[in-house]
Amino acid sequence: MYSENLEKLIEFALADGDLSEKEKQVLYKKAESEGIDLDEFEMVLDGRLFEKQKSIKSTLPIPQVAPKSDKSGDVKKCPACGAIVQSFQTKCTDCGHEFRNMEIANNAKLFFEKFEKIENQRINEEKPMFGGIGKMLSGAHMVADTIAKQKCSLIQTFPIPNSKEDMLEFLSMALPYARQTSVWKTFLKGKGVDASALEINGAFRSKCEQIVMKARFSMKDDKKTLDEINYYAKEIGIK
Numbered sequence: 001m002y003s004e005n006l007e008k009l010i011e012f013a014l015a016d017g018d019l020s021e022k023e024k025q026v027l028y029k030k031a032e033s034e035g036i037d038l039d040e041f042e043m044v045l046d047g048r049l050f051e052k053q054k055s056i057k058s059t060l061p062i063p064q065v066a067p068k069s070d071k072s073g074d075v076k077k078c079p080a081c082g083a084i085v086q087s088f089q090t091k092c093t094d095c096g097h098e099f100r101n102m103e104i105a106n107n108a109k110l111f112f113e114k115f116e117k118i119e120n121q122r123i124n125e126e127k128p129m130f131g132g133i134g135k136m137l138s139g140a141h142m143v144a145d146t147i148a149k150q151k152c153s154l155i156q157t158f159p160i161p162n163s164k165e166d167m168l169e170f171l172s173m174a175l176p177y178a179r180q181t182s183v184w185k186t187f188l189k190g191k192g193v194d195a196s197a198l199e200i201n202g203a204f205r206s207k208c209e210q211i212v213m214k215a216r217f218s219m220k221d222d223k224k225t226l227d228e229i230n231y232y233a234k235e236i237g238i239k
Contacts, residue, residue: 001044006030010048017056019049093221108170111158118150148196155203160210164225167211171232178204178236209238 001007009030013023024045031041078084083094161167177200215229233239 002031002036003034006034006036010045014049014052017049017053019045107159108161108166108173111154111170112173114154115151118147118154121147144196148199151200152203155200155207158207160207160214164215164219164222164229167215168225168228168232171208171211171229171236174204174208175232175235177201178208205236205238208232208236212238 002010006027009027013019013027027045028038028041032038078092078095081092081095083092158170161170179201212229212233215226219226219229
């Protein structure tokens with residue numbers, strides 16, 4: 001379309017898909033010297049720049065999006081400063097921003113509501129049975145075993161909280177159920193503790209221990225919260 005010399009200059013200027021002001025000045029000066037209308041030349045130049053950029057874009061590899069994972073080793077961005085932190089951390093190590101998860105906090109309350117609902121179900125189902133004391137006791141034990149399994153399943157599937165508020169809330173509410181001392185004192189006094197009660201106690205202790213271990217690992221720089229966590233750990237009997 002233009003002279004061979006001008007075409008080479010245009011090709012060289014557009015090679016990287018960008019056109020600097022200095023390159024434009026050189027091209028306009030060359031076009032003007034050849035008697036080319038500059039308004040028309042500008043339109044042609046813009047069109048070629050657009051085509052070049054589209055050509056370069058089409059040759060770039062399609063970015064691969066990594067699949068989302070819930071593993072504890074994943075990383076996340078701090079919403080306050082943008083720093084990359086491990087997903088299990090409760091606050092940013094760069095700016096100190098605390099990560100709060102209100103959904104989990106609500107789930108902790110919901111968890112204990114479900115737990116109490118299961119207990120109420122046990123009370124309703126343990127009704128007097130006809131046919132002698134043996135059948136009554138057998139029926140009560142069957143109900144207790146079923147309820148215990150439901151409770152343990154609920155405890156085991158509860159997700160470990162990520163923020164200090166959520167951890168403290170769960171530990172405080174789980175304390176009466178997770179204490180080993182109260183259960184074993186009852187046992188030692190000869191009053192007896194049935195297997196289902198010990199099973200539930202063990203499930204709560206295991207979940208609390210997971211929370212305590214996570215807190216100790218992720219809250220090394222938060223002494224105040226860690227002291228509170230260790231208080232509950234001591235009350236429950238977790239070393």
